Amino acid sequence: MTIAEKKNRVIEPETLIGKRIAKMDAPEKASGRTRYIHDINLSGQLHGKILRSGRIHALIKSIDTSAAKALPGVHVVITAADIPDQRPIGVAKDHFPLKVGRVRSQRDEIAAVAAESEEIAEAALKLIKVEYEDLPVISDPEEAIKPGAALIHPEPHGADGSHEHLKQGMSIAHKGKPDNIAMRFDYAHGDVVQGEAESDVVVEDTFKLHYVTHCCMGVSGMIAEFDASGNLLMYSNTQVPFLHKREFAEYLNMDPARIRIIQPPIGGGFGSKLDIYPFEVICLYLARAAKRPVKMLFTREEEFLASPTRQPVLLTLRSGCKKDGTLTFRQVHTLHDNGAYTSWGATTPFVMMQTFSSLYRVPHCDYHTAAVYTNNPYAGSFRGYGNLQATFAIEQHMDMLAEAIGMDPLEFRMKNAQDAGEVSGQGMSFKSCGFKDCITTAATRSDFSRKFRENAANRKKPGNIKRGIGMASMLHVGGGAKIYPSDGCGTILKMDDFANVTLITGASEIGQGSETVLSQLVCEELGLPISAITVVNNDTAITPWDVGVHASRTTFIAGNSAIGAAKKAKSKILAVAAKKFECAEESLDLRGGFVIRGDSGEVVIELSKLLRNLHFQDKAELVMTTFYYEPPSVHQDKGFKGDVSAAYAWGTQVVEIELDTDTGFIKLVKVTGAHDVGRVLNRLGIEGQIEGGVVMGQGYAFTEDLIMENGIMKNPNFRDYKLVTAPEIPEMDIAFIESMDGEGPQGAKGVGEAPAICMAAAAANAIANATGVRMFELPFTPEKVYRAMHGQTPKLYWKPWRVE
Amino acid sequence: MTELKHYFAPTSLDQAVERLKDGDVTILAGGTDLTPQSQAGRIKFKHTLMNIRHIPQLSGITLEGREIRIGALATITEIMEHPLIKERLPVLVEACDHFASDQIRNAGTIGGNICNASPAGDMLIPLLVLDACVELASMPEAKIYRHCMPLSTFFVGPGKTRKSLCELVTGVRIPIPEANHVARFYKHGTRPALDISTISIGIAGTLVDGSLSNVRVAFGAVAPTPTRAAQTEQALEGQRLDEATIDKVAAIARDEVKPIDDVRATAWYRKEMIHNITKRILSHVAQA
Numbered sequence A: 001m002t003i004a005e006k007k008n009r010v011i012e013p014e015t016l017i018g019k020r021i022a023k024m025d026a027p028e029k030a031s032g033r034t035r036y037i038h039d040i041n042l043s044g045q046l047h048g049k050i051l052r053s054g055r056i057h058a059l060i061k062s063i064d065t066s067a068a069k070a071l072p073g074v075h076v077v078i079t080a081a082d083i084p085d086q087r088p089i090g091v092a093k094d095h096f097p098l099k100v101g102r103v104r105s106q107r108d109e110i111a112a113v114a115a116e117s118e119e120i121a122e123a124a125l126k127l128i129k130v131e132y133e134d135l136p137v138i139s140d141p142e143e144a145i146k147p148g149a150a151l152i153h154p155e156p157h158g159a160d161g162s163h164e165h166l167k168q169g170m171s172i173a174h175k176g177k178p179d180n181i182a183m184r185f186d187y188a189h190g191d192v193v194q195g196e197a198e199s200d201v202v203v204e205d206t207f208k209l210h211y212v213t214h215c216c217m218g219v220s221g222m223i224a225e226f227d228a229s230g231n232l233l234m235y236s237n238t239q240v241p242f243l244h245k246r247e248f249a250e251y252l253n254m255d256p257a258r259i260r261i262i263q264p265p266i267g268g269g270f271g272s273k274l275d276i277y278p279f280e281v282i283c284l285y286l287a288r289a290a291k292r293p294v295k296m297l298f299t300r301e302e303e304f305l306a307s308p309t310r311q312p313v314l315l316t317l318r319s320g321c322k323k324d325g326t327l328t329f330r331q332v333h334t335l336h337d338n339g340a341y342t343s344w345g346a347t348t349p350f351v352m353m354q355t356f357s358s359l360y361r362v363p364h365c366d367y368h369t370a371a372v373y374t375n376n377p378y379a380g381s382f383r384g385y386g387n388l389q390a391t392f393a394i395e396q397h398m399d400m401l402a403e404a405i406g407m408d409p410l411e412f413r414m415k416n417a418q419d420a421g422e423v424s425g426q427g428m429s430f431k432s433c434g435f436k437d438c439i440t441t442a443a444t445r446s447d448f449s450r451k452f453r454e455n456a457a458n459r460k461k462p463g464n465i466k467r468g469i470g471m472a473s474m475l476h477v478g479g480g481a482k483i484y485p486s487d488g489c490g491t492i493l494k495m496d497d498f499a500n501v502t503l504i505t506g507a508s509e510i511g512q513g514s515e516t517v518l519s520q521l522v523c524e525e526l527g528l529p530i531s532a533i534t535v536v537n538n539d540t541a542i543t544p545w546d547v548g549v550h551a552s553r554t555t556f557i558a559g560n561s562a563i564g565a566a567k568k569a570k571s572k573i574l575a576v577a578a579k580k581f582e583c584a585e586e587s588l589d590l591r592g593g594f595v596i597r598g599d600s601g602e603v604v605i606e607l608s609k610l611l612r613n614l615h616f617q618d619k620a621e622l623v624m625t626t627f628y629y630e631p632p633s634v635h636q637d638k639g640f641k642g643d644v645s646a647a648y649a650w651g652t653q654v655v656e657i658e659l660d661t662d663t664g665f666i667k668l669v670k671v672t673g674a675h676d677v678g679r680v681l682n683r684l685g686i687e688g689q690i691e692g693g694v695v696m697g698q699g700y701a702f703t704e705d706l707i708m709e710n711g712i713m714k715n716p717n718f719r720d721y722k723l724v725t726a727p728e729i730p731e732m733d734i735a736f737i738e739s740m741d742g743e744g745p746q747g748a749k750g751v752g753e754a755p756a757i758c759m760a761a762a763a764a765n766a767i768a769n770a771t772g773v774r775m776f777e778l779p780f781t782p783e784k785v786y787r788a789m790h791g792q793t794p795k796l797y798w799k800p801w802r803v804e
Numbered sequence B: 001m002t003e004l005k006h007y008f009a010p011t012s013l014d015q016a017v018e019r020l021k022d023g024d025v026t027i028l029a030g031g032t033d034l035t036p037q038s039q040a041g042r043i044k045f046k047h048t049l050m051n052i053r054h055i056p057q058l059s060g061i062t063l064e065g066r067e068i069r070i071g072a073l074a075t076i077t078e079i080m081e082h083p084l085i086k087e088r089l090p091v092l093v094e095a096c097d098h099f100a101s102d103q104i105r106n107a108g109t110i111g112g113n114i115c116n117a118s119p120a121g122d123m124l125i126p127l128l129v130l131d132a133c134v135e136l137a138s139m140p141e142a143k144i145y146r147h148c149m150p151l152s153t154f155f156v157g158p159g160k161t162r163k164s165l166c167e168l169v170t171g172v173r174i175p176i177p178e179a180n181h182v183a184r185f186y187k188h189g190t191r192p193a194l195d196i197s198t199i200s201i202g203i204a205g206t207l208v209d210g211s212l213s214n215v216r217v218a219f220g221a222v223a224p225t226p227t228r229a230a231q232t233e234q235a236l237e238g239q240r241l242d243e244a245t246i247d248k249v250a251a252i253a254r255d256e257v258k259p260i261d262d263v264r265a266t267a268w269y270r271k272e273m274i275h276n277i278t279k280r281i282l283s284h285v286a287q288a
């Protein structure tokens, strides 16, 4: 039989790309059937609880656990003394899960209990007696860098007061630090002195960014179980299962091969599960000691107290431009409040400096960060990773510089915006770049220029409601970020006898909709409906390696990986079909569950039939492929230069507000966004992603504030920590700029973090447009706005300072 | 682990007040204050938890002579949707409309709001300017004893009232406002839903020919209890609501309140808001 002989039906071309496809996990979630970690219970499981310090900075004099141990139903009580092989955790290895000798913040872990029930565990905690000796508290990073400031991680001293002799290469947790500097970052391109000399206008301001936290609806938790052979099974919501598997193995002194991580559906990530936290290691210690599974879940209050925060930043920015609107230089100094220990928050300068150096074309840039220890909560990674903070400063200065030279803010931005083909001073190469389209689209759709002029003219007119419009733009990695030796992701793809696909991917689903997008990409390649696919993505014993969910990388990296595996499957299938039907491989294609002739769409054979033939008759073979995708990005050099991502995402958001001058209350009326996403894959998914990001950015800008006073958290609850509620969510008009990235899967770029980044900056510009008053400190609560309008806000100034 | 030993759900007022005799009872209505407070360890349960939701005498919204009686168990939602309240006491609807969220309004009761005695309790301000009385029931001997107490004397401090441990609040009574009665309520917070008032203001009185008499002014979240503002009332009484009067009254209001700084706002801002919003309400009344 040849193709020519059989007149078959014709399958019309169809595409899944750009369609509105419901997330695959939506029916389960919407009907309340999803089993989160909270819903999983293993037989014989104990409940773990942690005793936290409550003191802010103190020496631990003694801990007495005897009464807790004696309580019926208690199986294990541990303190640092019970874990002699305890190793420090965290990004700088400055942190023991169970505190040794000293507590440095309110959330610090002193002891832990595993008991028959949560109630018994709680009761046992109350029976643990701890004696402390209070130490001076450092709650202000500016205090922490003063000469003679109390040290948070002092070097240990011997009994005679002399420095203890310490081995080289020991962690900070063991050898301490001579100062409170946790990390520093220094970057430069060009020569800012020259840049300043060439400037007609220079502005300098200090900006202050506050504490906020992720507020995942699902509180943190984990279940750990050692089997009879000593293998460890963890149910964990980590965003980085493979790297963490290795890290956990180190902390437990065991072979990583004997650790398996299963990731149940997650109740929110946003970057919060990118580091290993004390509770996780403590849960493992408890399970090891109890020889029973141990489940540990945070209370909501604990979630506030013991979760990482967004990085609070004090930032002084000096910027200049020429009269013709050309940017000349930018100089940035930041003081990062590291908190008591070091997590990813300290490394946000990686992202912040990209915005300063490369969002707009700037010939001279100088950037310095010192992350300093205090007795505050410690900051982790959080959607946007420093970019909300950097954008807040830079985009206000864009408006201020434009005003200073009497140029329209839109024109000023267009004059300095990057184009495709440019390589920035930091070495980022913008292969696809829809930045200017983002600016003009957002401006046109919101009627920016007219409203901007009219609002400014209305400032002095009577009436208590003032309208404002403000704009901000962003640049963020959109093709992964090469920070580890590999930024790759693996895929295993298998097809069954009925042409159903199982996609086994290293990429974790954290609610961003990756399963759906990956399925789309695979089905698009294989000409199958989305119903033909099952995704397995949550078990390190099954899934191939992936570096983790971060840096908006999953669609791009895991997408390319999935496409790679699908392409291999496709070429195997077409080769088999070509041979069977004696035609050229290139003349065939897959469509609608059939092998078809590429030119006419005529059906050649049903795909499932071909697969059965292959399996049972022709060659006794299965279609199973693997692929590992490594993006063509490079590591930055020591000066932080290099093309760190395979693609870059751009976006502009325009915010419109109504401000009540009687109260300072701001109503967010409308957000108009234009995002260069490369290409829209799942329209429904990407709209949800943008809308969610806008609301997260809105909370950062207006309502959310984790209030710290002398190291004490004043509002660890949803009553006083104010998330945005439904009636506050503004009208949104979101446009997508499809720059079709050459390396992206079907042209797409990452967009996960992007939509949260511009909101606070655009809101600040809108307030200035409405009132003529500039606000340099978040959040814009009614009282803060009212104070600023009544001259009750002293001008912030932090004198630029850097570690010498 | 709690001290709680018994759970009791009486089906009549007699059973309830009888059980209250020994005073060792925690009363549960909608539970929207009680539950978070006990979870946070701010209150301790007594030996008996008494669920009062099955007592028929505590529910309903009725016209009784020249008064409207709202049963203690009436939820915020019921009040908001009741035709009698909409017609005769629209200022209560206004307060309900800014109260929490739908879920909380469906569970939270007016009795609970009164007994919780928060300085920021949102129903309390309009009830104060409407001259509401609290109905109390107890069983000192073998028979039920009932009496009423003006709401303006009911509150003693945050969470503290003049109700004894043996008493149950059965409802509130509100005299039906006369013709030309005006009443306004304004709640100011940081967001439109699910917020504790930064400050709240209630103003009521009889408006004849542009001047206000029988004036009632009450402020929330500026003192240990929801309070009537005597000086502000006096300054307004019998005055025409012209611009000069409104300015003067707003300034008196600002000086009369003695708020504190807390996580929600500073005292300075609260005073400013009392001034600005008093002014705004009075201007609206004057224009109406």
Ligand SMILES: Cc1cc2nc3c(=O)[nH]c(=O)nc-3n(C[C@H](O)[C@H](O)[C@H](O)COP(=O)(O)OP(=O)(O)OC[C@H]3O[C@@H](n4cnc5c(N)ncnc54)[C@H](O)[C@@H]3O)c2cc1C
Residues within 6 Å of the ligand: B026, B027, B028, B029, B030, B031, B032, B033, B034, B035, B036, B052, B072, B073, B098, B099, B100, B101, B104, B107, B108, B109, B110, B111, B112, B113, B114, B115, B116, B120, B121, B122, B123, B167, B168, B169, B170, B194, B195, B196, B197
């Ligand atoms: C998320 C959230 C939002 C909220 N928002 C608001 C808001 O916007 N405005 C506001 O004012 N409040 C708000 N509240 C507080 C609360 O909902 C109200 O105070 C509500 O009216 C309490 O009623 P309840 O029936 O739930 O009281 P409960 O919690 O059942 O009881 C409250 C107290 O009163 C006592 N009690 C109750 N009924 C009686 C009775 N008949 N006799 C004697 N004692 C009694 C109880 O013992 C308890 O001490 C909010 C609460 C939550 C959780």
